[in-house]
Amino acid sequence: MSDTISTSAAPKPVGAYPHARRVGNLLFLSGVGPRTPGTNEIPGNVYDEGRLVSYDIAAQTRQVFANVRAVLEAAGARWEDLVDVTVFLTDMARDFPTYNRLYAEYFTQAQPCRTTLGISALPTPIAIELKCVAAIGD
Template identity: 30%
Template sequence: MATHATTKTIVHTEDAVPPLPVFSQATVANGIVYCSGSIGCDHQLNVVPGGVSPQTTCALENLSKVLAAAGSGLEHILKVNVYLANMPRDFATMNEAYIKFFPGPLPARTCVGVAALPMGADVEIECTAILPGSSH
């Protein structure tokens, strides 16, 4: 379900993890989908156990559902930002889980080490995608 506000569309889907009350799952403007960061957690907002690999998988699955609700998909991602709470320990493992979602040409990406993430998560992923058929 999408709600219009001025020149942007707010994206919300029950299929993905619910957002906290301080942000939307995504916004769409001028044919571009801006997804909020997603950590690997379930619908009850519990971080999935097992470390960065299952959390990366879960975060990307959630982003895929948000993109689908917006009318886009992982194959239309332009840019990804990945935040890791422990870069030295988790970078290679995160990449192994991440690459499974992008069999074709890879989107641009930045990976940043951070001091901490919400709810003690190991990884948070956000992305920007284009709507198929958009002139942008």
């Protein structure tokens, strides 16, 4: 059995995929970025003549966590149900300390497995994206 999950409480996917898919007791979230639901704005991004000149990793981290929570709740899951989190950062050296501090604030009770990767780019001008798996009841 497989169910797809979509919600207006999270930003629309940037491609042909659902926010999440439930298979049995596992919920697989598609990559979740920090775009603001409804507007697609990216918190903390500063542009000059259409070119990204700076960003705020703290603002993006808080928003991506809010977006993950929205997808979880749309599927009937909770933050504490997360069992695995893969994080993609476009500037590991600059952003990891701030991201890691915020991660520790948000994951006080829940302690999912975590992998953090430094990558060169994401499909939109974001600095962070999460890929998550949750274990949920029937």
